[in-house]
Amino acid sequence: MQNETKADVVIIGGGIVGTAIARELSKYQLDVILIEKQPDIAAGTTKANSAILHAGFDAHPDTLKAKLNVRGNAMYHELEKELHLDVKWTGSLVVAKTDEDMVTLKELLERGQQNKVPGLALLTKDEVLLKEPNLSKDVKGALWAPSAGIFLPFGAAVAFADNAISNGVRLFTECPAEKIVAEAGKVVGVQTPKGFIGCNYVINAAGVYADDISRLAGDDSFSITPRKGEYILFDRKVGNLVNTVVFPAPSKFSKGILVCPTVHGNIFIGPNAQEIANKEDISTSPTGMSEIIDRAQELLPNLPLREAITQFSGVRAAADCGDFVIRNSEFVAGLIHAAGIQSPGLTAAPAIAEVVAEILKLNGVELKPKPSFNSHNPKPIVFKELSLAEKQAAIEENPLYGRVICRCETITEGEIVAAIQQPCGAKTVDGVKRRTRAGMGRCQGGFCGPRVTAILARELNISVSQVRKESAESYLFYEKMPGDCEVTGHE
Ligand SMILES: Cc1cc2nc3c(=O)[nH]c(=O)nc-3n(C[C@H](O)[C@H](O)[C@H](O)COP(=O)(O)OP(=O)(O)OC[C@H]3O[C@@H](n4cnc5c(N)ncnc54)[C@H](O)[C@@H]3O)c2cc1C
Numbered sequence: 001m002q003n004e005t006k007a008d009v010v011i012i013g014g015g016i017v018g019t020a021i022a023r024e025l026s027k028y029q030l031d032v033i034l035i036e037k038q039p040d041i042a043a044g045t046t047k048a049n050s051a052i053l054h055a056g057f058d059a060h061p062d063t064l065k066a067k068l069n070v071r072g073n074a075m076y077h078e079l080e081k082e083l084h085l086d087v088k089w090t091g092s093l094v095v096a097k098t099d100e101d102m103v104t105l106k107e108l109l110e111r112g113q114q115n116k117v118p119g120l121a122l123l124t125k126d127e128v129l130l131k132e133p134n135l136s137k138d139v140k141g142a143l144w145a146p147s148a149g150i151f152l153p154f155g156a157a158v159a160f161a162d163n164a165i166s167n168g169v170r171l172f173t174e175c176p177a178e179k180i181v182a183e184a185g186k187v188v189g190v191q192t193p194k195g196f197i198g199c200n201y202v203i204n205a206a207g208v209y210a211d212d213i214s215r216l217a218g219d220d221s222f223s224i225t226p227r228k229g230e231y232i233l234f235d236r237k238v239g240n241l242v243n244t245v246v247f248p249a250p251s252k253f254s255k256g257i258l259v260c261p262t263v264h265g266n267i268f269i270g271p272n273a274q275e276i277a278n279k280e281d282i283s284t285s286p287t288g289m290s291e292i293i294d295r296a297q298e299l300l301p302n303l304p305l306r307e308a309i310t311q312f313s314g315v316r317a318a319a320d321c322g323d324f325v326i327r328n329s330e331f332v333a334g335l336i337h338a339a340g341i342q343s344p345g346l347t348a349a350p351a352i353a354e355v356v357a358e359i360l361k362l363n364g365v366e367l368k369p370k371p372s373f374n375s376h377n378p379k380p381i382v383f384k385e386l387s388l389a390e391k392q393a394a395i396e397e398n399p400l401y402g403r404v405i406c407r408c409e410t411i412t413e414g415e416i417v418a419a420i421q422q423p424c425g426a427k428t429v430d431g432v433k434r435r436t437r438a439g440m441g442r443c444q445g446g447f448c449g450p451r452v453t454a455i456l457a458r459e460l461n462i463s464v465s466q467v468r469k470e471s472a473e474s475y476l477f478y479e480k481m482p483g484d485c486e487v488t489g490h491e
Contacts, residue, residue: 408441
């Protein structure tokens with residue numbers, strides 16, 4: 001980025017919401033810049049969550065959450081094909097174990113019907129156990145939602161960004177918004193450490209930081225409380241224990257601790273819900289782990305704890321109004337909030353993007369379709385899914401597909417290089433991991449980590465000591481300077 005640049009619209013935050021908005025706006029003849037403070041996109045809440053495309057029975061009718069959940073869920077059917085997203089339409093079950101839970105299920109069914117969720121049905125105990133034979137035999141019944149699915153939120157954000165960039169959006173990473181500059185009550189630009197970006201409109205999609213961004217412009221109309229959720233992920237060996245997303249009957253605060261498959265054939269349990277003071281707190285705790293294990297065992301008594309391979313947590317951006325905040329700022333003209341996007345924000349993201357485009361239009365922005373807009377991304381090569389003949393052809397064309405770098409997940413050097421070179425390419429080891437799965441297997445990168453680091457250094461033309469794990473300062477190796485502490489061997 002030059003010291004000073006210009007755009008029609010600047011989007012702050014490269015999570016699934018910011019990238020979906022970037023892709024939506026790339027359909028029109030607008031100059032759009034997406035800025036992200038981290039080295040890679042989707043490094044906030046979008047990387048750590050339950051990855052469910054919710055059906056939409058949970059939110060109260062007349063909320064934005066309800067409306068945009070159902071619309072977003074439906075939109076993913078087309079997006080899946082256009083952008084080659086990994087989606088499995090598994091359906092979901094909300095399981096009742098008590099008479100009180102059965103009452104909750106009936107309420108959810110009615111709410112879902114009001115929200116126009118397709119295909120909802122109450123199942124008997126036998127019907128539930130036919131779908132999920134490993135569930136507790138104490139089950140009394142369940143609410144079945146066939147339109148629910150599971151997907152890869154990070155992959156979707158990268159796909160939105162890839163498509164947006166291919167259609168002309170500029171992405172600046174490591175470019176935090178420091179100030180929203182306004183003159184006479186109207187946005188004129190965004191100040192970043194890389195320079196000033198002049199613009200007429202700013203979209204605030206900064207996740208848990210959206211209230212801070214809003215305050216940068218003198219708008220304190222909402223606040224965000226960070227609410228952490230912890231998880232445990234299990235090896236693929238036990239991935240067939242559940243086939244669908246299995247929720248317990250929900251409480252007032254959360255959808256409860258669920259047992260859920262992933263698109264890659266693992267299962268996970270979680271999340272709990274804990275209000276935290278620090279928006280960066282993604283630690284996991286023994287108390288949290290015990291809590292989610294106890295709750296998950298109520299659903300799945302034979303939970304194979306020895307097969308747990310990792311734990312993680314994500315932070316919800318809970319707005320004080322309880323709903324998504326998608327509207328013009330009442331304090332500064334030209335500032336539009338896409339804030340307070342907690343669950344079902346992944347599901348709703350493409351629908352949120354449509355609403356933001358509509359707000360721009362209502363503000364007088366002419367949304368002229370771009371004749372060159374291409375809604376499709378090229379299909380990436382996933383080497384292990386190819387037939388033998390296709391593998392042979394891929395290696396003949398590019399010998400790097402013949403070198404397996406990640407043994408656990410069978411990821412080749414060709415796939416890693418492609419992930420670095422795609423429009424929204426990986427710049428960090430975790431960026432490669434999330435785009436390709438290198439490092440996501442049983443050994444969690446113990447074997448392939450140094451190899452991925454070396455490939456990143458080569459492809460980005462930087463030294464190994466400049467390669468980062470994920471965030472701006474997460475360097476992995478130190479270069480030894482001449483004369484630095486010499487290690488002497490023992491005689
Ligand atoms: C435990 C948990 C479970 C969930 N499960 C589901 C689910 O199953 N289904 C579902 O639909 N939703 C779910 N959600 C909700 C979903 O994950 C979020 O709604 C969604 O990820 C929010 O995306 P976002 O783009 O708003 O925020 P983020 O992904 O946090 O993106 C915001 C981005 O803004 C960047 N940023 C911040 N400040 C600045 C700045 N000053 N300048 C530039 N960039 C900045 C950040 O680095 C970040 O990349 C869950 C959330 C949690 C925490």
